[in-house]
Amino acid sequence: MPVVTITDVASRVGVSVATISRFLSGGNVREEKKIRSVIQELNYRPNIAARNLKSGRSATVAIIVPDISNPFFAALVRGAEKASGDSLMAAIVNTDSNSEREINALANLYGRVDGAIFVPTKESDHKNGLSHFGRPIVFVDRYLQKEKKYDTVLADNARGAELAVEHFASEGHTKIAIISGPLDSTPGRQREEGFRKALDNSKIGANPNYVIVSDFTQAGGYAAMNQLLDLAEPPTAVFSSNNLMTYGALNALKDRGVRVPSDISFIGFDDFELSTLISPKITVINRDAEAQGAEAMRALMWRLENMDSKISKHSVIPVNLIKRESVTIPRTWDLQNSHKVKERQSQTSDHSNNKEKVNE
Amino acid sequence: MPVVTITDVASRVGVSVATISRFLSGGNVREEKKIRSVIQELNYRPNIAARNLKSGRSATVAIIVPDISNPFFAALVRGAEKASGDSLMAAIVNTDSNSEREINALANLYGRVDGAIFVPTKESDHKNGLSHFGRPIVFVDRYLQKEKKYDTVLADNARGAELAVEHFASEGHTKIAIISGPLDSTPGRQREEGFRKALDNSKIGANPNYVIVSDFTQAGGYAAMNQLLDLAEPPTAVFSSNNLMTYGALNALKDRGVRVPSDISFIGFDDFELSTLISPKITVINRDAEAQGAEAMRALMWRLENMDSKISKHSVIPVNLIKRESVTIPRTWDLQNSHKVKERQSQTSDHSNNKEKVNE
DNA sequence: ACGCTCTCTGCAATCGTTTACATCAAAAAT
């Protein structure tokens, strides 16, 4: 297996290597036709490593995600990879939601890739790792609070939570709970904030007992839902902040024989395969994960072409509510009960005193 | 942002670049301590491209899969990536089950990667693409029939199908159907063969009407199940050859109001998240997809270290039956009916004549 | 004291490209 180089092609055609190189990069050359045929004949392929060395680029980008087997990240990666086209190679790294592995990955990737699409686990500081990496990074779905200069592609998380709350409220719910993700992750925080804000806007107000901060895992969702059901006065509607926790929460509901939606209404963030197979079909907040990945890749590619641009780009992926069967009006008993709550609620807001809310 | 090279380190320490290089590759050097501190101080990182050029390797492998958003492939990739450790970078490519994109990917990857883990869509010939690629390839889950020299990591597909049939048979089913994947794909073919073999072994014999060859997609599974239900004498038990078709088949069942398992028993190949959330919990043939990916990566790494070895390695990932709630005994009406079938069946086998089976 | 081995060192070639620069012939402008 003789490895054929540009020199072989050049001597075979009878020109210098420079000419071949120029042909390869689209320049005008006299012997174009002959070069083409010789390349074909010898099956010449440019040596990528040599090209990378000379050009200082690798035509490769990294996609760093917490867990590729989470359907959302899988779709994200798929969209990104598809958008990269043939010109760019995508290397993927799984961090298992481990901050240490994240900085490790960044260090390892240095010099191997031209840039990265990064889904960090936490919003906490990554500063050293990032500056050492020294290449463009597009943050997806999560970002680092202190670093404004990086491009981001986020979902409209707050809006998603609002849509859920508004839908619950329009059906008459007032005892609305959230199973939230970690507040030091972007989607966790933003969805929780959106939830509170929507509750405030609709004059219902957030009940601290109805805010369970969990961890975006299935086990966490299971525990959180049980915690809600154990309350003296359980909520009549529950919003779960991501797909994995939705699985867990639904399992808890099932295990305890609580029926959806007759006993409790439910909305999850992020649609999932099989959401139509289970009974009832689950109402969800949805967004186009593939589109989000594609947008991130486009942003990164743009940045690679415009390294010196000072402006940072921040895209927001829209969300929408998919109404299915897991939301209905509260049970009568709860309705009466919620009536009382409502009254109490309006009293407190009359006094513009939300201390009572916290103690409630 | 001054890019620091080995030369900078060398001059700072006061030795030649060769010494630094030797230190980097673990050789004994006098100034080890000082070199270490200077590297730290200047934050020197070896230039990967230069190293690749010299060594002729890229420390990168490709993972080529039909669809990363299929949970099975996601798990496969995850296992492979994890097994690669820090020494190897994994580039993933989605082919969308498109043969053309497969050969394209191989061509594109030439020179960029040291080897590949490849899940081809079809068993048909890829010969030219493969030989031009000129680097080790480990075939996973699927392989190319005519190429025996490549390493493979397959699941025990035939055994999986057998387990399903045996379980159905042990519950008294005789009208057993398969929704098969394409017969020109390895898992499709092997599972269908295992199905037939198990049926023959148990003296039931395969009914051609009960073998629907579909395409491993959800839509395909949906259509196939409908086709089975439209039969004058529908099967009492159905085995679906992959997870996507399982989704589709279950949807069809649901849409037509056919209850599982009271009306029809069901087993799917490959477990899936949420298999416990839907009612009934689905009985499946399972295998460890992550382990399969990890094994593939190990095989590839071994091959990269032993390029000249003539022996090709073929690993088989075990499968097991996870009994849940989707299989029970056939309905009484069907039992009576199947009794007749059984009698007919035993007659034909008495005659040791399986021609009739084909015509049945 | 001499030669021998052993260990570490620097020199310089090398990997396969790209590209600034100089060159040169042909075409265009005078």
Place this chain on the structure above:
DNA sequence: ATTTTTGATGTAAACGATTGCAGAGAGCGT
């Protein structure tokens, strides 16, 4: 007919590492 412009070409120097080779001390046996 001469000068200027144009455009393709070849020469050679990079890019940043690795490595064969030869040399230089140090340690050791005789």
